[in-house]
Amino acid sequence: MSKRHLYLLAFSIIAVALSAMYYKWSVLKFPLQPDAQVQVWTVQAHVEYQPRTGANTVTLQLPSDVPGFTVLDERFVARNYSKLEESGEGGREVQWAIRRALGEQDLYYRATIVRADDSQALPEAELEPVIPEPAVLEEPYATAAQTLLDQVRDRSSNTITFARELLGRLSEASPSEEVALLRERFGEDDVARSNFIVQLLANRNIPARVVYGIRLTQLERDPDTRMQSWLIVHNGLGWTMLDPRTAAEGKPSDLFEWSRSGEPLLVIDGSPASALMFSVRSNLADAMATAERRLEVQDANLVRYSLLSLPLQAQETYRVLLMVPIGAFIMLLLRNLVGIKTYGTFMPVLIALAFRETALVAGITLFVLVVGFGLLVRFYLERLRLLLVPRLTAILILVVLLMAAVSVLSNRLGLEVGLSVALFPMVIMAMTIERMSVAWDERGAGTAIREGVGTLVVAALAYLIMSWHPLEHLVFVYPETLLVLFAMALLLGRYSGYRLNELLRFRALAREPDPIVPPPAADDATNDATSQSKA
Structure with missing residues (x-):
């Protein structure tokens, strides 16, 4: 498979994952x-x-x-x-x-x-533009209403400007004789005034409705604010909301429409x-x-x-499980890019999971204690010349007994942290002891201790990142994050360059000239100088 295909696959996965995360954040309003x-x-x-x-x-x-x-x-x-x-x-x-x-x-x-x-x-598009019953007024209110509507028509250009001009005339501080007379008709009640305006608009075949709503931010400033009435007027294409008190056009962003x-x-x-x-x-x-x-x-x-x-207990379980790929990706970076050597591929991640319950310092102490005593027993079993499987079984039994002894002793001394030693994976601990002893015999104590320290460093760093609460929330709410890590793992799978520790290890060689192929520029310069001196 070509690199182009791999890159296309990886970036496609990243694009899909980021699109899903953006949709959940912007549309579904999932918090980060x-x-x-x-x-x-x-x-x-x-x-x-x-x-x-x-x-x-x-x-x-x-x-x-x-x-x-x-x-x-x-x-x-x-x-x-x-x-x-x-x-x-x-x-x-x-x-x-x-x-x-x-x-x-x-x-x-x-x-x-x-x-x-x-x-x-928006539901207003679903409302039918029905014209309500026109206002039936007796004299002199009928003449006043007709005169006012004629004056408003002369000062307007369309349906919305007609309605706004009518609202403005009815809200004037110094009303005309027609407006003053009509005010006596509908009184000072806000709802009655809005219903009367709807009837006046019906006289000119303009569909309108009364809408009830509450200004939420206004209630925060003034707790005594009550339910208010608003108008929606149909202009032939859609509904437009108007404030009957100010004739302002448009719906306020803090208006909660009740009905x-x-x-x-x-x-x-x-x-x-x-x-x-x-x-x-x-x-x-x-x-x-x-x-x-x-x-x-x-x-x-x-x-x-x-x-x-999922049930709450299952959700808590997946909050932990979804962090395992995070720890594995941290281990990938430290091993393939930095060059830290560890025992096992995913053993540091499992140890980091145990650190979540024991805390970091106490977990490292218990880990060193159990592995140290296990190595002493392993060196003794080496002299008995046991086969691999029986030897691992014996080590596992002794590890369990040692963990139980540490828990009992800690309980007697009043140290609760010692009780958490049972959370360490027993099989992984036994395999660590076996691998460390083999490395000790084959490559020396320094290599064995160095890889053991590397294992603890990777586990500690993975624990710090996996126990970060904002990251745990992000991965649980947006599990698409793991698809991004999956794509990055595919990209790193083709990396075969130098690791960081190799660059530091061989930095002295980079400063020395190549002894096999001398710089040609220097030879050419010497030959040119010799030719000129002979001439």
Whole structure:
């Protein structure tokens, strides 16, 4: 296989992995940091009313598919009431019903919301541009409305400018006679004023609706802010939101739309004395839990077929297992590029996993202690001239007994760290003792000790990197990171150049001239000088 094919494969894998990571970060909002937090809001609607004798039915409009926000959780509190949810054009509603109620009644709806990305579909495009019933006014209000609409038409160029001019005229500080008369008609109530404007626009065949919403940032500055009404006007191509108080065009980024169905927020049979109160509380929540919940609301399959769907115990297991390739890649760099020699290929990674439970200093101490005593026993067994398999079995038995003895002694001395020696892989420890003793006999004590120290250095460095909490979070949330390491391992698999320790080892030779092929430039210069002197 050519290098071009290998490079194409590796960079294709890297591109796919980085694309998947970018999608999860930008669209699914998975956090890069383990302690990242996002702002969430808890919006509560409180219905309070005096029931009538007999059956009572309460209907409350609810948020649905809010553009710019995602409803993470909903709670309904209505004791002894039946609950029925219905969805319709522009929103949904809940209907509470009870056969008999005594005393003041309190019903609650609570929603936890978070900001959503801009790619969420906007529901206003799905609304049909229906023209509502025009305003039916008696004199002199009918003449005043007709005169005002004619004046607004002369000062506008299209549907949106017509609606904005009408809102501006109705909000003037020094109103004209027509506006002052119409103000007496709809009063000072914000909702009644918005509904009256919708009826006036219907007189000119302009589709419009009343939208109820809450300014979240405004509530943080002013806790007494209440639910406000807004207008959406259809210009023939789409809906445009207008502020009926300022005639400003466009939807504020902090507006949480509660309902755009055009129906009253609260309807109670018999119209008894009632009150609808809203409260909003802002706090910070874990970004990972919020992203997971948002994903469940938008597309549950993306959660079902991911590591996030596993039980918590299995998730903790995979948090450790996914760090093993990280340690293996560190070992690859240290062995193939730096040139550190170790016992075994993946033994340092397994030792690093044991260091996660014992801590670094205590783990190195226990490792040296067990391997040191094991070497003494191995040298004694060498004199017995045992075969390989029986000798390894004997070493394994003695390693287990030695680990048990260290744990018992540590327990008696009150040293809890000694109890962690049982976390070391016993078979790997036995193989380390065997390999170290063979290296001691064949290549000398210096080589054996040097490779043992190299094993500990690689294990310690792998432990430091594998136990870094931000990296552990990144690999678990973005397992595509391992595909990047896989591609880099493929690229390093073709590297056959010098290692770093070889460059340091032979640096003196690089400064000396080649004794076999002398520099030709110097000879040519000498010959030229001799020829000139003879001439």
